[in-house]
Amino acid sequence: MLGLLFVTFFIGRVMPVDPVLSIVGERATKEIYEAAYLELGLDKPLFVQFFYYLRDVVQGDFGTSLRTGFPVSGDIIRVFPATMELATLGTLIGVFIGVPLGVVAAVRRGTWIDQFARVAALIGYSMPIFWLGLIGLLVLYGILGWVGGPGRLDIYYEDIVPTVTGMILVDSALDGNWEIFRNALSHIILPASLLGYYSLAYISRMTRSFMLEQLSAEYVITARVKGLSEREVIWKHVFSNIKVQLITVIALSYAGLLEGSVLTEIIFAWPGIGSYITTSLLSADMNAVMGGTVVVGLVFVCLNIFSDLLYKFFDPRAK
Numbered sequence: 001m002l003g004l005l006f007v008t009f010f011i012g013r014v015m016p017v018d019p020v021l022s023i024v025g026e027r028a029t030k031e032i033y034e035a036a037y038l039e040l041g042l043d044k045p046l047f048v049q050f051f052y053y054l055r056d057v058v059q060g061d062f063g064t065s066l067r068t069g070f071p072v073s074g075d076i077i078r079v080f081p082a083t084m085e086l087a088t089l090g091t092l093i094g095v096f097i098g099v100p101l102g103v104v105a106a107v108r109r110g111t112w113i114d115q116f117a118r119v120a121a122l123i124g125y126s127m128p129i130f131w132l133g134l135i136g137l138l139v140l141y142g143i144l145g146w147v148g149g150p151g152r153l154d155i156y157y158e159d160i161v162p163t164v165t166g167m168i169l170v171d172s173a174l175d176g177n178w179e180i181f182r183n184a185l186s187h188i189i190l191p192a193s194l195l196g197y198y199s200l201a202y203i204s205r206m207t208r209s210f211m212l213e214q215l216s217a218e219y220v221i222t223a224r225v226k227g228l229s230e231r232e233v234i235w236k237h238v239f240s241n242i243k244v245q246l247i248t249v250i251a252l253s254y255a256g257l258l259e260g261s262v263l264t265e266i267i268f269a270w271p272g273i274g275s276y277i278t279t280s281l282l283s284a285d286m287n288a289v290m291g292g293t294v295v296v297g298l299v300f301v302c303l304n305i306f307s308d309l310l311y312k313f314f315d316p317r318a319k
Helices: 002-014 019-024 030-039 046-058 072-107 112-126 129-143 168-175 178-215 218-225 230-260 262-267 273-282 286-314
Strands: none
Touching (some): 002 046, 002 286, 072 230, 072 262, 072 273, 129 178, 168 178, 230 273
């Protein structure tokens, strides 16, 4: 995190953007410009500025967004639940389809199921997600009308459900408003499925690789010689030995969706942190860009630590 803060800070400082002009405007007088320059501490050496930045970040202060006029930390708290909701549903789709698909592909190696899984994973890796998003909107929303359009809700449903978690599906379920729940589900299902397909491609490929490695081990031959059923060998012995590796894969996939859904959020007008960072970057709002980047890095670190802690529950040797 310290390294990320260091790199983020200095990239923000070398960007060809004058933070003072972003605040006071290009028509400000020289006196106003110099006053703002001193107030921001830009007259001090870079390492002193970094120390002040580090002190503020530790206190949760990322500065004020030049675009919205609100504290960056408040903006991130407001937009992050939307990305979390989208990434969580996408990860669930990837896990519940990708893991069984990878297991079956490894067990039926060389068959049509294995070939299908490998081709599906290859397409998921290779196909540009923005192209899939545009085609999905055109066909499923524009032509067939099976799903909701861009945004999280139809406009006449906005600001009806009380905000508890910031995730529309959860908040509408807690409020018991199932009409809004269905509307929100129709809007999120397409972008979540696209992210889920991307996650599925990665998870199924890694699951297949882990399973193939374990299936060639001697303990599998021993288990079969003892007369255990193929179902017991696969799910009780082999799959149990890849759980720890899968935890890391799933955690990294989830973190990747949390920060890598920028194009998806832009295409579907999804008001998440990816869209927030991109819009801020285009507006030269470096406080927001730096704050969002640090939060994304923190998510990666926390998910890695969490996956390490889960090792104890799935592998007694880790204790």
